[in-house]
Amino acid sequence: MATKLILLGAGKIGDAILNLLSHTGDYEITVADRDEERLSYVQKAGFPNVRTVKADLGDQEAVTELIKGHKVTLSACPYFLTPVIAGAAKRANSHYFDLTEDVESTRVVKQLADDADCAFVPQCGLAPGFISIVANDVAKRFDTLRDVSMRVGALPTFPNNALKYNLTWSTDGLINEYCNPCEAIVDGELRETAALEEIEHFSLDGIDYEAFNTSGGLGTLCESLEGKVQNLNYKTVRYPGHRDIVKMLIRDLQLGKLERRPILKEVMETAIPMTKQDVVLVFVSVVGMRDGRLEQESYAKKIYAQEVNGQLLSAIQLTTASGICAMVDLVVTGKLPQHGLVRQEQTDLKDFLSNRFGQYYAN
Numbered sequence: 001m002a003t004k005l006i007l008l009g010a011g012k013i014g015d016a017i018l019n020l021l022s023h024t025g026d027y028e029i030t031v032a033d034r035d036e037e038r039l040s041y042v043q044k045a046g047f048p049n050v051r052t053v054k055a056d057l058g059d060q061e062a063v064t065e066l067i068k069g070h071k072v073t074l075s076a077c078p079y080f081l082t083p084v085i086a087g088a089a090k091r092a093n094s095h096y097f098d099l100t101e102d103v104e105s106t107r108v109v110k111q112l113a114d115d116a117d118c119a120f121v122p123q124c125g126l127a128p129g130f131i132s133i134v135a136n137d138v139a140k141r142f143d144t145l146r147d148v149s150m151r152v153g154a155l156p157t158f159p160n161n162a163l164k165y166n167l168t169w170s171t172d173g174l175i176n177e178y179c180n181p182c183e184a185i186v187d188g189e190l191r192e193t194a195a196l197e198e199i200e201h202f203s204l205d206g207i208d209y210e211a212f213n214t215s216g217g218l219g220t221l222c223e224s225l226e227g228k229v230q231n232l233n234y235k236t237v238r239y240p241g242h243r244d245i246v247k248m249l250i251r252d253l254q255l256g257k258l259e260r261r262p263i264l265k266e267v268m269e270t271a272i273p274m275t276k277q278d279v280v281l282v283f284v285s286v287v288g289m290r291d292g293r294l295e296q297e298s299y300a301k302k303i304y305a306q307e308v309n310g311q312l313l314s315a316i317q318l319t320t321a322s323g324i325c326a327m328v329d330l331v332v333t334g335k336l337p338q339h340g341l342v343r344q345e346q347t348d349l350k351d352f353l354s355n356r357f358g359q360y361y362a363n
Helices: 013-020 035-043 060-067 079-091 103-113 128-138 171-179 221-225 243-254 258-271 313-333 349-354
Strands: 005-009 028-031 050-054 070-077 094-098 118-120 145-155 180-185 190-193 198-203 207-213 231-238 279-291 293-304 307-308 309-313
Touching: 005 013, 005 060, 013 028, 013 309, 013 313, 028 035, 035 050, 060 079, 070 079, 070 279, 070 313, 079 094, 079 103, 079 118, 079 171, 094 313, 103 118, 118 171, 118 313, 128 145, 128 221, 128 279, 128 293, 145 207, 145 221, 171 243, 171 258, 180 221, 190 313, 207 243, 221 231, 243 258, 258 309, 279 313, 293 313, 307 313, 309 313, 313 349
Parallel strands: 005 028, 005 070, 028 050, 070 094, 094 118, 145 231
Antiparallel strands: 145 279, 180 190, 180 231, 198 207, 207 231, 279 293, 307 309
């Protein structure tokens, strides 16, 4: 019997989630959004086992009624709707999953999860999400930990503008990453660090990159590894030169101020084109003691855009959507806890990569 699932948000990532879930035949899917144009696209796309509903996703009572009867709730909405949707899922006793990188929204989800009878699985996707599963898996192979470094980038395969960047996912989420405080463990202490700082340069497969602090990518890993690691940090990867231009926009022109972020969003969406020709880079490095010796172990992976079920999905669409879909599968099949907060790092990497959706990271 198919599992009843509701997807809230029919944007770029929602589109990819539908592609993956609907073709399995294991899920009966309702898609809700307030944008009639997006819902019309979903209808025309002909995804099997999918029906659409127009709804105001900012009204918790209306969202609760919408969710009732669905075993699973997926939010692919902007971060500011997270508290509303998570609260509605709890009231409807539906397993909750989201993609948010926003730290404050996730704190609300954690509070809701405390006494919940259903599972709350925030921050699924790539980063936060898969990167924490990998980092925790590598870290478990050490007796004691010194440094855990996590680097992720979603980059155009063919950069041709000054930023060397194309929009590949939520602009609101991108601005959040560039503007909000970052979490890190420094010399054994949990700290907040500034976004866009601590820039570093490195090469992989003969290509030069830069990496710098951004917000949200660590998920709950700081809490999980606090007291066990000396240094833990997350940085976003870009092509060299990107950070300096973004820093000028956000700091010098003060477009990072909360009331001016809509201007920054308009500038970015007007001037920077989207692309489906992209690559996702995942890099984790762990240093620690093993068998009495100081050792380093690294994990590196590149995932490219590809066609899935007859539809071209960008690398960021594919990695984000397959991340949340794999977590849904793992909860529904009982491989993860059935109530309360479920952290990404509680997932076994082998279970994730052997999953039908997680395999997109493995191949």
